[in-house]
Amino acid sequence: MRFQDIVGQTDTIRTLKHMVGSNHLPHALLLLGSNGIGKRTLTLALSQYLLCTNRTDDDSCGACAACIKTSKLIHPDVHFSFPVVGAGITSDKFMPLWRQALHDNPYMDSNQWLQFIGAENKQGNINKDECQNIIRKLSLKTYEAPIKTLIMWLPEYLGNEGNRLLKLIEEPPPHTHFILIAENAELILNTILSRCQLVKIPALTDQDVVDGLLQRELSTPDKAWSIAHLANGNFNEALTIAANKLGNDAGLLLDWLRKCYKGYGPDLVKWSESFATLGRENQKHFLLYGLHFMREFLIMLATGSTNARLQPEELSSAQNLAKVLNINQVEQIVRLFNDCYQYVERNANPKILFLDASIQLHKTMKRWDV
Incomplete structure (x- = not known):
């Protein structure tokens, strides 16, 4: 990956190149921003730029041995860490799938990745064994390049296991760089945040x-x-x-809202039981999409504009919902979705959780007291 291959992010690219060119690249760098804006592509391009043996002020050459290996994600001095599933499993086991997934879509999100590796109803994490593996790998000398790099995607999945890496991040071996790619700083240990130089990545422009x-x-x-x-x-x-796809989350949400509005009990039970089989990561992703939909719907209600960031079928459904929902009701639904997300993370029984949410949605949409 070269800087010239990245979508947008001109200012951030300039900042990263200046850090390297002035020898001021920190030993621990945290790129923070929302999903789908190119944080991972920036990191891949940065690692290639660092290791390139013939780089210019503008970019890596793309032709030297280091560039070729880095672009194929096989350079022995570029290490990766990312969420996986299973006890005692480390990122190394999933490296072939990781390379394939990034080749197919370097902008993929966490849910796409976890489904790609067959997570099903399991939640991803970066576990104790992964942390120990990172410490072991970074304690070794470099193989080919003068520096070695550890790229960690989504340190939010570390949880308290991140304490194992504190000393290593604060006092890494010589010529070692940590590059962390994150979306939610609130889920990262403050002790890790304090040891990293933060670079906030803006959303892409239209x-x-x-x-x-x-x-x-x-x-x-x-x-x-x-x-x-x-x-x-x-x-x-x-x-x-x-790719002309109305996401599964969009279709699922619209179907759920229709069923909740009708309030026919057997349909709500059937929907909840079916949704419970999707797995926690899919359920969390669905709720995040629901919050996005409600945000755009709320803007549409508040401004009277139909210029919401929704696809045609979603916009049509939002216009129909506007006939039965007001701003106060939408606020209640947003709180409900937020609560459900937290309960899913805490491993609540999904059948009970989403049947109860369906009943609350019905009451809210029919303006009953909830």
Whole structure:
């Protein structure tokens, strides 16, 4: 991955290149920003730029042995850590799948990754064995390059296991760099945050998304602008829309809302039982999508505008919902979705949780006291 291959992020690229060129790249760097904006592609390009033996002020050469190995994710001095599933399992076991997943879509989100490796109803984590493996690998000398790099995607999944890495992050071996890629700083240990230099990554502009789609020949100019509007700075979402897919979450949410409005008990029970089989990661992803939908719907209600960042079928459903929901009801639904997300993370029984949520949704939509 070269800087020239990245969608947008011109200012951040300039900052990272300046850090390297001035020999001020910190030993622990944290790239923080929302999903789908290119944090991982920035990190891959940075690692290649660091190891390139013939780099210029603008970019890595892309042709030296280090560039070729780094671009294929096989350089022995570039190590990866990411969420996996299973007790005692480390990232090393999933490296072939990791390479394939990034080749297919370097902008993938955590749910796409966990489903790609067959997580099903298991939650991903970065466990004790992974931390011990990181300590072991970074204690070794470099193989080929003058430096070695550990790229950790989503340190939020470390939890308290991150305490095992504190000393290593604070006092790493010589010529060692940590690059952490995160989306939610509140889920990262403060002791880790305090040891990293933070670089906040902005969302992509609509123009960035359009340029990225056109460069990849995934859309026509007119359609690209429509996709960019819907994607709201998320290039992963733009890729999904460009493939003419209404996400499973969108269809599932609209079907759920219709069933909840009707309030027919057997349908709600059947829906809850079916949804419970999807697994916790899928359930969390669905609730996050529901919060996005309600946010856009709330903007539409508050402003009277139909210029919401929703796909045509979603926008049509939102316009129909506007006939039966007011702002206070939407606020109740948002709180309900937030509560459900927290309960899913705490391993609540999904059948009971979502049947109860369905009943509360019905009462809210019918303006009953809840």
